[in-house]
Amino acid sequence: MRARTRSVLAVVAVAGGLVGSTLVAPVTTALADTESWCTSGGPRPCIESVTHDDGSGTPVSVTSSDPTYNISVIEADNDGFRDLLFFVEKHTTNDLGPSSTDDTWDLTLDMGTLAPRMVAVIGDNLVVQRHHHADGSYSVEVVASPVHTTSGNCDTSSWPWTCTSPSTQDYYGLNGEVNDAGGWTDTSQIPDFWGMQMATNVEARDWPPQVVDDPTTGAQQLLTDLAAPHRYSNDDLFIGSFSERVPNAYLRDVYGVDDPASMTGSSLNAGFTGADTSAGSVTVSQESGGDAMLVNATGLKFSAKQLHVRLGTVTPTRPRHVSGKRLSAHKARVSFARSRSRGSKVRGYTVRCVSGNGKHHATGSSRRSPTRVAHLVTGTAYTCRVRARSHAGHSGWSAKVNIRRHR
Secondary structure, eight states: OOOOOOOHHHHEEEEESSSSSTTTTTOOSSOOGGGGGGGGTOSSSSSEEEEEOOSOOEEEEEEOOSEEEEEEEEEETTTEHHHHHEEESSSSSSSGGGGGOEEEEEEEEETTTOOOOEEEEEEEEEEEEEEHHHHHHHEEEEEEEOEEEEOOOEEEESSSSOOSSOOOOOEEEEEEEEOOOTOSSSSGGGGGGEEEEEEOOOEEEEOOEEEEEEEOOOOOOEEEEEEEOOOOSOOOOEEEEEEEEEHHHHHTTTOOOOOOGGGOOTTTTEEEEEETTSSSEEEEEHHHHHHEEEEEEEEEOOEEEEEEEEEEOOOOOEEEEEEEEESSSOOEEEEEOOOOOSSSOEEEEEEEEEEEEEOOOEEEESSSSSSOOOOOOOOOOEEEEEEEEETEEEEEOOOOEEEEOOO
């Protein structure tokens, strides 16, 4: 595992990354940016196709000559991280209007050789499809809805970040970025970022999550810094949302969870520290198919706060349906239903049998049920229990089973 003081996307903040305000700031254009489109014959990455559904359920194709909307991309390369920024705007302003939050935009981007490992949007309802083609090139489809957000209000030079409130600038918009994670220090872990994604309306955030030590417990945790104004420019209360998809490969190789596909909602605990910690809720769940953990926070009030994701219960469940049989004067067999992994793979089982008077005990181990226990005392009855072993520790002990004495 590797701790960082700044995230990958923080590195590209100067050129318009998600930390700071450049990406969410209005990018007003008077004319369509036709050079961003693949049809113009320009270099990749470029825009392959765009559709817009205004809530009617009927997507309409948007092209480089659309009279209302201008879709554009800008590529940046900072310290080894290749980054493609994309913008959904109107020709005269990037403010899409209050009704746009019901819209759905679908952008397909020809990425060329830029691997779309991480996708982040100032938006909502994010769905991403990534493709690696036979010729080595990539493409990515990004589906999302606009959000009401703020821009240019937060000072992120030192923690805790501070934001002007009410906001001096806010708008309804959709934009984002695709990043290849190519500047990650441990190059063997770069593929683990494939599938990392985030959607939010929060102005300042340090993402993807940092892997740092928890000062309270000393254990590693995933940490995301967030900040936004308390209120919009019209004095309405700002309510933030933040959702992320953390690939299981990242949890395994960077965070150190050896069997992340088996994690449950209780395997990771999430919560906030900072201002207004009681405002909002956060949930953690395993994605259907077992490829990633999903973190979803809603109803957030601000200023600066930190989202902590810590390991919860990752040890296996305790074995069930335990039964036992005396095989001989000195041996017994204990059978059981296997434990279920919750983040750390079951590596085997240990059975412990204790005599009725407590003066003698015997143990046995195996990789699966049943487990044999030797060195029992003739004429003595035993009570046996079993627990699972994993790299994260043992499960709880099972219910007791009685083993009769052998005469």
